[in-house]
Amino acid sequence: MSDATPILHMLSPQKHMSPFDVNMAADAGYKVIIPYINVTLEEVTPLVQDAIFSRPPDYGVRTGFFIGGKDAILALDMMEAARKALVPPFQLSVFADPAGSFTTAAAMVACVERVLRFKFGRGWKGTRIAVFGATGVVGFASSIITALEGAQVRLVAHRGVERVIKSAAVSKERFGVDLEAVAGETEDQKRQIIEDAEVIFAAAAAGVQVISKEQKAFAKNLLVAADVNAVPPPGVEGMELFMNGEPLPDCNALGVGPLAIGDIKYKTESGLFKQMLASDEALSLDFRHAFALARQLVA
Ligand SMILES: NC(=O)c1ccc[n+]([C@@H]2O[C@H](COP(=O)([O-])OP(=O)(O)OC[C@H]3O[C@@H](n4cnc5c(N)ncnc54)[C@H](OP(=O)(O)O)[C@@H]3O)[C@@H](O)[C@H]2O)c1
Known part of the structure; x- marks a missing residue:
């Protein structure tokens, strides 16, 4: 060395x-x-x-x-x-790791994957995901990571679907993944998205609630909701900071909260720096490497 x-x-x-x-x-x-x-x-x-x-x-x-x-x-x-x-x-x-987003997205996906596997005996293949905050850096990276794993990913637009259409096109061009851009501006549109989703990623800006208690009641197919927002109010109403597969109130789904995700994010970022420090060859690390490490960390 x-x-x-x-x-x-x-x-x-x-x-x-x-x-x-x-x-x-x-x-x-x-x-x-x-x-x-x-x-x-x-x-x-x-x-x-x-x-x-x-x-x-x-x-x-x-x-x-x-x-x-x-x-x-x-x-x-x-x-x-x-x-x-x-x-x-x-x-x-x-x-x-722009704005910590690659390691945060990797941590969120790994934490939810663990709950899906242990509580529902399933993985990402064919799982229907709705991503709120899809134009943000965490939403972007988590969409690609899960689509590469075979999930059916919907990017939810909260103001103008054109920007998420553009995001889906960039993801197709760069990573070969098919992401679906959907408008989630009206209550009706949001209701349909929430009804259909098996997994929800709440990755909107800090302090923005994207799913209310009333909207959770529509979530008939929802298995897991994950929320990266640690600034009150929670991105998903009723989410607790350290939830890691516990029941989310007012629906049948399980929750993964921002500090459970934050713990793995922190270890993932630190671990990738340590990989660079210990490696005998030059490394090139992005969200895919972050996800590989986060998966090991949650196992
Ligand atoms: N837990 C952790 O370890 C950790 C680590 C890093 C970040 N975070 C959190 O992760 C979240 C996302 O971070 P980011 O860096 O990806 O943020 P970002 O790039 O600023 O993206 C924020 C996203 O939220 C959307 N948004 C803003 N207002 C909204 C509203 N009223 N309704 C629905 N969507 C709205 C934005 O959409 P438009 O651009 O279309 O407005 C954008 O898609 C933040 O809450 C941040 O605090 C958590």
């Missing part, structure tokens, strides 16, 4: 690099951490090449790039640009 000092270059297209991610990287073991802000896609190649050529190739596995921000597609594009910028044998590892 290389004894080179572990260095992490943390890139954000936004005005700030997330303090949460900086702390996670330090606690995982990075000794030198440098944040870069307002980074554009075009700047990734020169930054990566500047980093690789300053260290001997075998030190490259101790050089990491982290990509944050708030835009999943841009983060994936930056990751791809970083990979393409490498000039073998010069190397480094890259990990993308």
Whole structure:
């Protein structure tokens, strides 16, 4: 194993690099951490090449790039640009987790999968999922992870279906998955979506309730509802922060709450940093790797 000092270059297209991610990287073991802000896609190649050529190739596995921000597609594009910028044998590892969304989505999907398996004896194949907050980064990543596992995923639009249609098209083009965009703006539309769903992901903005007690009463097919929102009121009325497969009040489904998900999210993000630190080869980590680790963590 290389004894080179572990260095992490943390890139954000936004005005700030997330303090949460900086702390996670330090606690995982990075000794030198440098944040870069307002980074554009075009700047990734020169930054990566500047980093690789300053260290001997075998030190490259101790050089990491982290990509944050708030835009999943841009983060994936930056990751791809970083990979393409490498000039073998010069190397480094890259990990993308914009707004913590890849590890949060991975954790939510892994927690719900555990409940589906142990309480209902089933997996994702053919499971009907409704994603609220589908245009957000957590909604986006959780839709793709579950669609890749064979679920039938509906992206629910709360204001204009065009934006979720666009999101579904991007997911098809990039990952080959078929996501269904549905309008969920009126009470009737929402009622039909909730009636049909076997799993609900509540991934809307903090403090936004997307499913009320009255709407839960329509959830005749619902097995599990998961909620990532920890800011009151809950995304799903009656959800408790630490629920992890317990009955959700006022319906027949089970609940998975934000702090049960948050615990696995935290361990997943930390675990991916540690994988980069321990690996003898350069890694490239996105929501698929996050899901693989989150699955192990909940098992
Ligand atoms: N538990 C954890 O460990 C953890 C970790 C990270 C994040 N989170 C939580 O995860 C959630 C999603 O985060 P994110 O970063 O993906 O957020 P985001 O990118 O800002 O997306 C928020 C989503 O909520 C939708 N939305 C906003 N207002 C709404 C409303 N009134 N009704 C229905 N949908 C609405 C937005 O739709 P439009 O854009 O169309 O308005 C968007 O799809 C947040 O609650 C965040 O706090 C939890």
